[in-house]
Amino acid sequence: MKIVQTRRTSQIFFFTLFVWFCIVSTVGEKFWQIRGWPINWFLQLDPLVAIGTILTTKTLYRALLWALVTVCLTIILGRFFCSWVCPFGSLHHFVGYLGSREKTTAQKIQLNKYRKAQCIKYIILVFFLAMAAFPSIAVTLQTGLLDPIPLITRSFNLVLLPIVDRTVNVASAMGRFYERAWLILAIFFTAVFLNLLIPRFYCRFICPLGALFGILGRFAIWRIGKNKSECINCKLCEKYCEGGCEPSGNIRISECVLCFNCRDDCKDEIISYQTQISSPGEITDPDISRRAFVLSLASGILAVPAVRLGNKLGANWYHKAIRPPGALAEEEFLSRCLKCGQCMRVCPTNVIQPGGIDGGLENLWTPVLNNRIGSSGCQLNCTACGQVCPTSAIRPITLSEKLGTGEFAEVGPIRLGTAFVDRNRCLPWAMDKPCIVCQENCPLSPKAIYTEEIFNTVREGTLTVKKATEKKIETVEETLVLGRFSTGDYYCTSEGGEGLKIAANTKNLIELTPDKKNGKIPAEGSIIEVKVRLQRPLIDIEKCIGCGVCEHECPVSGKKAIRVSAEGETRNADSRLLLKS
Amino acid sequence: MASAGRRAKVLESAISICLLALLFVTGVGIFIKQYNSDMSRFGIGTVTTVQPLQELQVISEEKPDLSSFVPAEFESLSETEVYQPVTLYEKINGKAPLYIEAGFEELSTKRFVDKNDESLWMELFVYDMGNVRNAFSVYSIQRRADADILSLFHTSFGYRTSNALYFVHSNYYVELVGSSESDELFKALIEVAQKIRSDLPVDDKTRIAELGFFPTENLVLESIKLYLANAFGFEGLTDTFTAKYNIEGETVTAFLSKRSEPKDAKMVVENYYNFLIDNGGVVKQAVNKVFEGKVMDFYGTTEIVFAVGQFVAGVHEAENQQAAEKAADILTNKLNNVMSNE
Amino acid sequence: MSEDNEKKLDRRKFIARAGKAAISLAAAGTVAYLVYDSKGPGPSTGVEEIVTLPDFTVSPQAGQTISIVKGPDRVKTVDKAIGLLGGIERFVKPGETVAIKPNVAFASPPMLGATANPELVAEVVRLCYSRGGAKKVYVTDNPINDPASCFRLSGIGKAASEANAEVVMPKDNLFKHTTLSGGRLIKDWPIFYEPFKNIDKLIGIAPVKDHHRSGASMSMKNWYGLLGGRRNIFHQDINTIIAELAMMVRPTLVILDGTTVMMTNGPTGGSASDLKRANTLIASCDMVAADSYGCSLLGLAVADLPYLAKAEKAGAGTTNYETLKPKFATVS
Structure with missing residues (x-):
């Protein structure tokens, strides 16, 4: 043989x-x-x-x-x-x-x-x-x-x-x-x-x-x-x-x-x-001249401060580099991460992605969470990435450490960052359209997203009554869009009266829900307003762990209206938002 | 020379075989190693790629074991989930405030499936409401209009729909929801209900005195509701019972609420009266009355409010003034009786 | 060369090589053994060396803890105030090194009173040299604005240099992490440490200023300048951090300058109209007492500044300065 x-x-x-x-x-x-x-x-x-x-x-x-x-x-x-x-x-x-x-x-x-x-x-x-x-x-x-x-x-x-x-x-x-x-x-x-x-x-x-x-x-x-x-x-x-x-x-x-x-x-x-x-x-010896050796040694030594000129480990730290749960503080992380991609491969939700050079050259191919990719942010009950990391750049944490339960109750959960609502893009904040997808999907208990309720008059929602009964209001205007107000989020208020939930509408008829009838019937010719009930999301930054489920689910699908950013991550004391009390 | 060459070849083969053996051992070693797995390290057990979000539940051990209520032919379909006021909305979402405002303490819930027919499954909801009044309140407010009364209970705090049972047991409000309208499943639900009633410890103060203060004549069965706060949208009406009466073909809602002192009752009456007037009520002349109180027209319905001793009582949103006054009279008489008996 | 010799040479070479290989193996094994880490890193490793500031206080002398001198001329009032406590000789011994930490927080001119007065700083430097016999005096702070501009525009840089003090500007490598024992906020936090590491005495010089967040900025708040990192996070709990600073820094002496007091728009001010002449200067070995008196110049009571009570509770001094029998004087 x-x-x-x-x-x-x-x-x-x-x-x-x-x-x-x-x-x-x-x-x-x-x-x-x-x-x-x-x-x-x-x-x-x-x-x-x-x-x-x-x-x-x-x-x-x-x-x-x-x-x-x-x-x-x-x-x-x-x-x-x-x-x-x-x-x-x-x-x-x-x-x-x-x-x-x-x-x-x-x-x-x-x-x-x-x-x-x-x-x-x-x-x-x-x-x-x-x-x-x-x-x-x-x-x-x-x-x-x-x-x-x-x-x-x-x-x-x-x-x-x-x-x-x-x-x-x-x-x-x-x-x-x-x-x-x-x-x-x-x-x-x-x-x-x-x-x-x-x-x-x-x-x-x-x-x-x-x-x-x-x-x-x-x-x-x-x-x-x-x-x-x-x-x-x-x-x-x-x-x-x-x-x-x-x-x-x-x-x-x-x-x-x-x-x-x-x-x-x-x-x-x-x-x-x-x-x-x-x-x-x-x-036996490699064919490398002394000069080449010294030159490469010196350039290697100087390359580190050179790639760090962007101050990405200091005040200009890269807030989009949301690291997987258990990742070490950035400098130690960079001294261990091989960019082998095992964490990205194993991540069940596919949220861990190879990083780019926006966060500095060292960030290239290091694991970074992109909540728009994958099936649902960082899964609450999963610790797979740290288990496969060959160098412990991501520590093999237990579930109780990740969630801050049991012996970790005092330390609290591992936070990857914090979700921020972009009020210029969020449907209920910016467009007066009802939406609480992020709040509903927040996997924490109690939720880190809560809402503030507000009733806003809709555009062209100020109407004149033609005829009204207890259950139905006919309007002079014939401009309503059929069924638009039938989602249960719309209310009709008359002068001095309480808001009544709208059950259905045609172009000039508003039907009210029958369950409540202590409002008074608006008089003919009086003005009524159609209001939308909005639940605007707010973040409790003491609760949010930055898992990104909200960002993943946000229906504003391009640049999300709620986005996780690495501020508040537990691994870097310098990026925290709040004093721990 | 030739023999040296041959020796070299033999050596080469021997080394090759050794190396191949080494590879084989490596392969076997790796194969054995893969059995040695602790999936809990990954935190997600057997889950593969896509999985719905797991809600975080605290499994509490000292709670009643829901499995013990279930007939033998049923087995667990899910883990016991326990919810506290802060987490309740995760299970029942928008309905949570109704419970929380009524003093909700804890919900234990679990699904069971028939071992022989997996289409037959049930879900048990055991709400610990702290006391029987709270339990009765959430029960009564949610009671379905088309409900059949459950005759199997001595108290009247239970009813059924085609696939479910709802009842109050001591401080617990219990919902047993079946997956289908099958009789077999319903029988099992009844069994569970009986088991819960016999096994779950009973709080001594299970009697709700007010239920006996409503006159039984013309009372619509199972129509009594308890509003712990904010009855009829008025803050002052706390702990208020309502009951429906069938008088002269009209349905009238009567209400009563007990205060500790007669003067408190008077004050509530006064405040409620003012509240109605402020919101558009108009004082009306009583037609023919025994009770001493106020009659108002409230957007076409009749409102009556009066005090009898410690009781605030009245009629709410009656379509017919005469029927309303009659109901008020009957209630006044009954309450006067109650007063003299006490 | 005979074949035998060649073989011998070959053999010798082989043995040498095998020896080196064996040494390499041993070295690899040893290194692996020494650095082997079965546990892996913890949640936060790589914490830099944790340091604590030395205690710079001198032994107390009854009745010579705090002095309050009235007068418009800072050079005279500070001489008097220190004199009343036993003179600079009590605090600075010949051959010692002294660090002076004036408030140089902003790049604003001396007339606006947002920073320590340069003449006052220079006078204290002179006292240390001439009467205290100090070997070396450093003037240092870690300002909010660009340090070079702050030292230049506040006039403190020039005044200190002219009095032969060495101005020490903050640099990255002068910061070290510290944890205050018993502290809640100062945990593994970078502080401006190196300038204070090898000195013998520490003197703080601060003006009395209104402070938007904490109510008043005086001698205790002055030590905020020692904090590095993103220190503005502490504004979330300003009273605790000031009290913790008072626990962390144990100065020899503080000089609280109320000659002109910034009554409004603090701590930056910006207009001479924010200032009021109070013609008062305090020298004290007890910062809490100094600030407790100083707040009266702003029309505040001790109770208006929760950090005073907190610092007192932490043992940093007393808010009841009367008990220290302050020495009063007036110089015109």
Whole structure:
């Protein structure tokens, strides 16, 4: 049994497993739903996630300890992850293979030669780690932008799966929507199609995780190399070389991804995986100059204050970045969030969305609630997002912590923000049209939305009586719209009399409801007014938790007339609206 | 050399097999892991994607267990829900103020379904109104006009419609609503009612004295209502009972309300009289009267108000003045009797 | 080189590499062990170092706690007032460093009385240097308007510099989070801390002003300037925050300037017609007593300012200043 065949099996296994984890990330108990599937396993195995969060938080969160396994195996074996486990790597491998199938052997050898530009990935790695490493300046975790595991997780869960699932509806009953998915899609397909140019383009030139493995694997006990110096220099070993690591000459250990193709292709069996170094010699260190290293380190350090010039962590904080329940205070949140999209994937209501750059560059693809998308704001009894967050940027809270019950009664509920009524858009406030949808839908108990009752005379509602009985009033005007006042919200008042509810109307006849008759019958020729009973919504900001159900339900469907804004969120003391008493 | 090559191949195969075994073990491990799930972590149990909003209910344990009232062939269809005054509108929405103004304390409600026929289900509403007067008030005000009186109770505080039972039991106002008009289901409702009446503890002060102060002659059965406040839109009329009388083919509404002192009663009469006059009432000459009080025309109906000892009494919105005065006379006589007996 | 030697060299290289690999493994394991966090972050982690302000009070001397001096000339009245309490020598010892916290809240000219009087500030600085023998005097505040403009336009910046004091403007890194023990509002809140960290004595200088929200702004309200962050949230409970400030800050001495009093439109004023001459200056070791007397200049009683009672209850001083036997004097 050939080792390359085993490698392919391993790649297929892990890729399938990865896709399976994407599919099962739906809250539910069926075997194809979340259950106990370790959907974060790939993210946990990813040492860039672990090292990034160790740098920013000085802690290694729970299951991220899995990364230690990867790190140790890499130290001993070399960059095995790239060619054996990484689902993104396998995808590149496959597409690169398809792309170069038609090419001649010479062209293939040419394609897979080593290129100086392969050092770019080290520059990227140093840049991102520098952003995470200097707390005296400010730290931010941005590795997730290019780290292949968060990248493919995000791309599959937020782009590919919703597109495919639209036809089968396995992962969700309704279509899933993600804002700014186009950008994720564009980056994903660019990375994939670059393989047609050069196989494993992403792995060789960009992948910061690959760079990290390259550094970790420099003392590897076993490494690919020539076991004797007699070599006819046919270069066939480079025909399918995945890493572009020059096994024909002085092999570059940091670039070798252990695909074993060279060993397989060497007719003379000169290449083996061995403990001694390659007989012509090898290059262990990444091909990165001191100057490039210092430059990327310095620009990484300075990039953090640079991206924060917008003062989005200070007075100019972004009130539309409503974070999921359990999210840490913004600065700590940004030092943990990978932008992997697991919370957005699992959210049963689809309200968690990848953020844009309006809230600063760091906000890109971080979870933000958009109450206009999805089935109903943040569901009161759900804590799924924190349960799947691999780095605890969103803490795994319990329901009682979320709702402020039981032992959390004193602390109170977790507030995501506060709903504000836009009185210029709200139907009862701005247009005198009855509507209490937001109040009715407020899931809290007691409700955070209450109403103030007011009776307003409707436009052209001042009428002259032609004839009146106890139950019916005929008007001189014949301008009423048939049935308009029959909804139960309209009342008729005569001079000095009490308002009587209107049951029905024609163009010149108003019929009153029979249940009450202590008003007096208006005299002929007297003036009556048709009034509408309005219940105008008001927010009790001490109760509102910012779940966004009201905003979701508001019938003013464009720019909603009631909108949640992050003021009052519990995670940031600075955005609170009220003193706690 | 050849043997070395063969050895290498064997080694390669062995390593491959080991690695494949490792993959297999990984797969098995993950498969086992997925059984180890605690869905409560997600806070939504078995719920999948779309789910109606769950209302927040406090399940209280010391409350009467509604299941114990239900016949054996019925099983729970929903959890017991308990509502307090602040949350009551979540269950009954706009009707909540009616209860809350009448002293509502707590509602326990639960649905049960027939094990053999799932179209047959019932919902129990047990409103704890604090005391029997409050319970009677919400019961009487809501009483359906076309109701059949429930003869199975000794008190008259119960009636049925085609699919439901409504009754007062001590401080509880109980509604038993069936899903259909089936006789079988109705029998079960009756059973529940009897069980509630025998099992739910009774408050001692279940008697409402005023009910006995209305003369029974010509009284329309089951027409007595209790308005705890704001009767006829007048704030001063609290704790007011009304009853319908059938006099000379006319339906007349008589009312009475007991005060602690005769002078209080007089004052209420005076205030109510002024209230009516202010709102457009016109004093009328009595035709033929025994009672000592005021007669008014109020937009074509007759209003009578008078005091008998501690009682404020009168007739409300009578179409016919003679019938109204007759009713007032009968009520005066009865109240005088009551006074002399006390 | 013989094949044997080559093999030996290879072997040595391999051992060296294996050693490094082993060290790497050990290092990775150790780091993972050290930083491993099984619990994850709590609801609010990352709280900055919490600090408390030192206590700057001097030991009390009966009958020398509060002095009230009448007169139109602040330089003379402040000299007298401090003199009556035992002189600046009682408060500032040779070689000590002193911070003076005048009210520099607004970028408004001295004549409007919205800020501490620059001559008064300069005189106190001079006293600290000349008679107290202070090594260094700092003048600092965290104003509401732009700090540089406030110090410039109020005249305090110039007056203080000319008297050789160092003006310390607020900067981000001078703030630290603090929590007042027993406090309800000052919890993990940024305060202007660094300038007060290493000094020996603290003197507050505040004018008597009408204050729209709290009734009156005097020596206790002056410490509002130490609060950082979005401090206007505390206006929701102004009386409690003033009382908590009085608990948090324990100054050596406060000087309450009622030479001209802003009677209306406080705390910003804006017109000379808002001012009234009261020709009174108070020096006190007890802020509550100073403010309790000071409010009479605004025509207010102690009961009109709930924060006085609150501060008294919290042990910050007494509203019954008579019991302290204030020393009265008049200088013309």
